[in-house]
Amino acid sequence: MTSKEPNADTESKTGRDFARRYVALSPAAPEGPLGLVELLPGSGDIEVEIGFGRGRFLLDRAGVAPASRLLGIEVKRKWAYLVAERAKSLGLANVRVFGGDARDILLRLGPDGSVARVFMHFPDPWWKKRHAKRRLRGNELLDPIARLLRVGGELFIQTDVEERAEVFLADLREHSAFEVKDPGYVVENPYGARSNREERAIADGLPVFRIVALRRA
Numbered sequence: 001m002t003s004k005e006p007n008a009d010t011e012s013k014t015g016r017d018f019a020r021r022y023v024a025l026s027p028a029a030p031e032g033p034l035g036l037v038e039l040l041p042g043s044g045d046i047e048v049e050i051g052f053g054r055g056r057f058l059l060d061r062a063g064v065a066p067a068s069r070l071l072g073i074e075v076k077r078k079w080a081y082l083v084a085e086r087a088k089s090l091g092l093a094n095v096r097v098f099g100g101d102a103r104d105i106l107l108r109l110g111p112d113g114s115v116a117r118v119f120m121h122f123p124d125p126w127w128k129k130r131h132a133k134r135r136l137r138g139n140e141l142l143d144p145i146a147r148l149l150r151v152g153g154e155l156f157i158q159t160d161v162e163e164r165a166e167v168f169l170a171d172l173r174e175h176s177a178f179e180v181k182d183p184g185y186v187v188e189n190p191y192g193a194r195s196n197r198e199e200r201a202i203a204d205g206l207p208v209f210r211i212v213a214l215r216r217a
């Protein structure tokens with residue numbers, strides 16, 4: 001724990017107070033348009049991870065692809081804060097983190113065609129009907145990703161929930177900007193790093209449904 005992290009011994013112990021502190025501490029995206037080239041200076045491929053959670057993939061990917069420049073977006077402010085601190089302590093200069101809703105941040109990112117890869121590992125399934133509107137899916141998700149990806153760029157989605165994977169596959173096949181090669185799923189995660197949930201699914205022997213969609217010309 002860092003000196004700034006809310007401390008259960010000295011702070012009020014209510015969850016709401018902790019949540020407020022993390023909102024204040026987590027790296028929020030600035031207002032207005034967000035230029036990826038300015039946010040992540042350099043010349044390597046730009047990659048975006050949506051909903052990185054505890055951040056294992058983001059941090060490991062930054063290590064295995066040191067030439068890449070990575071932006072992670074996570075709505076849970078606590079994780080955004082902790083992963084940003086971890087990236088700092090590991091000296092990962094090629095990682096930037098925003099605590100916020102990907103549905104807002106993706107719309108503000110630019111320039112068009114600047115992103116090589118977008119990753120979404122184990123998106124929340126939101127089983128309950130009343131939570132379904134929180135699901136990241138459909139054109140609300142795919143249109144801004146299509147705009148940001150360069151031609152030939154990759155969108156990688158993996159989940160252990162087969163019915164969610166089938167919906168992603170159908171949405172991608174219907175979307176004119178994406179191509180998914182048959183048979184639809186790929187066996188391996190080709191990116192040299194695994195997410196926390198992926199590690200857990202593998203350890204538990206669960207099937208993982210992985211999709212690589214390519215941005216068409």
Ligand SMILES: C[S@@+](CC[C@H](N)C(=O)[O-])C[C@H]1O[C@@H](n2cnc3c(N)ncnc32)[C@H](O)[C@@H]1O
Pocket residue numbers: 050051052053054055073074075076079100101102103120121122123124136195196197198
């Ligand atoms: C099931 S967890 C998976 C975490 C991580 N990707 C992994 O595989 O270990 C889904 C993550 O997506 C995040 N998330 C859900 N909706 C989001 C949104 N609209 N914007 C950004 N992150 C979101 C959640 O907070 C959570 O951390």
